[in-house]
Amino acid sequence: MERIKCLIIGSGPAGYTAAIYAARADLKPVVYTGMEPGGQLTTTTEVDNFPGYPKGVDGPSMMVELQQQAERFGTEVRIGHVTEVNLSNEAGGIHTAVVDGATKIEAETVIISTGASAKYLGLPSEQRLRGGGVSACAVCDGFFYKGQEVAIVGAGDTAAEEATYLANICTKVTMLVRRDVMRASKAMQHRVNNTPNIEVLYNTEVDEVLGEQVVEGLRMKNNQTNAVSEIPITGLFIAIGHQPNTAIFKGQIDMDDAGYIVTEGKSTKTNRPGVFASGDVQDKEYRQAVTAAGTGCMAALDAERYLGSLGAH
Numbered sequence: 001m002e003r004i005k006c007l008i009i010g011s012g013p014a015g016y017t018a019a020i021y022a023a024r025a026d027l028k029p030v031v032y033t034g035m036e037p038g039g040q041l042t043t044t045t046e047v048d049n050f051p052g053y054p055k056g057v058d059g060p061s062m063m064v065e066l067q068q069q070a071e072r073f074g075t076e077v078r079i080g081h082v083t084e085v086n087l088s089n090e091a092g093g094i095h096t097a098v099v100d101g102a103t104k105i106e107a108e109t110v111i112i113s114t115g116a117s118a119k120y121l122g123l124p125s126e127q128r129l130r131g132g133g134v135s136a137c138a139v140c141d142g143f144f145y146k147g148q149e150v151a152i153v154g155a156g157d158t159a160a161e162e163a164t165y166l167a168n169i170c171t172k173v174t175m176l177v178r179r180d181v182m183r184a185s186k187a188m189q190h191r192v193n194n195t196p197n198i199e200v201l202y203n204t205e206v207d208e209v210l211g212e213q214v215v216e217g218l219r220m221k222n223n224q225t226n227a228v229s230e231i232p233i234t235g236l237f238i239a240i241g242h243q244p245n246t247a248i249f250k251g252q253i254d255m256d257d258a259g260y261i262v263t264e265g266k267s268t269k270t271n272r273p274g275v276f277a278s279g280d281v282q283d284k285e286y287r288q289a290v291t292a293a294g295t296g297c298m299a300a301l302d303a304e305r306y307l308g309s310l311g312a313h
């Protein structure tokens, strides 16, 4: 069976940054890309907030560049999806992963960078218009709706925070809350309620996103009265939570109630020696490409130090 020093699972900014650092430290990392090579950024158009791109860059191009940078130092990038893991519980123990249900590989260290996926409502009109005005990231895409009217769905801290973010850019933000209360903290609700250009509609759900190629409006339904109404908007932001991609690690890696991997203190260490987590899979709060890249760097440094402490590197 093939044995490697450093297995990196996932190919978003966290995985590739971990690979750049691990390769430069001569850990000869192997990256398995997962089902969405390049991660969430490949579904974004323009990325304007990653340092070093003064003119912005489109998400897929940025991920190709990150991959090339990792490969330049000897990272091996393989198309494949890790479907099963067996993570050792002993310092210096060997971890095993199964790729695509078939190939087994052994690794001295594992960096989990499998990310998180935004939840969507699941309406056909919403899915059709993703990339055409439907977005799950206000910080990424809000700027494109400058001076326009938008709507946001959700009532948690993310929705409240993104609503106030959008209110600074857009002329009007309609916030759809499915119950008669918001889940967001009182402080966040206060901010929303004190922002004059945010209108909160309670007991309201999306019936259909209107528009053929791009979003032109929203048909909404009051779930108490069944009254249907329409508003003109150009952008619809879905902020109903994220799902960390951690199913294959359940029972082995410690997670919080929402399934995010718990790391030790400021480090990327998990509860298993030699297994580290970086990026959105362990961060439900910041979720930015640059913060993911930062923790990817940390994970590679933690892996290198771990091997050093064993005298293995």
Ligand code: NDP
Pocket: 121, 153, 154, 155, 156, 157, 158, 159, 161, 178, 179, 182, 183, 184, 239, 240, 241, 242, 284, 285
């Ligand atoms: P949450 O799970 O907290 O909230 C999701 C929201 O989406 C809920 O209000 C929920 O409604 C609503 N929702 C879910 N499904 C649907 C649907 N199908 N239709 C309409 N609405 C729906 O996710 P968040 O992303 O907001 O937050 C995740 C975690 O991150 C939380 O712990 C949060 O506190 C934290 N966070 C903290 C921040 C901060 O402190 N600055 C900033 C951002 C996040 P309902 O309430 O009815 O269930």
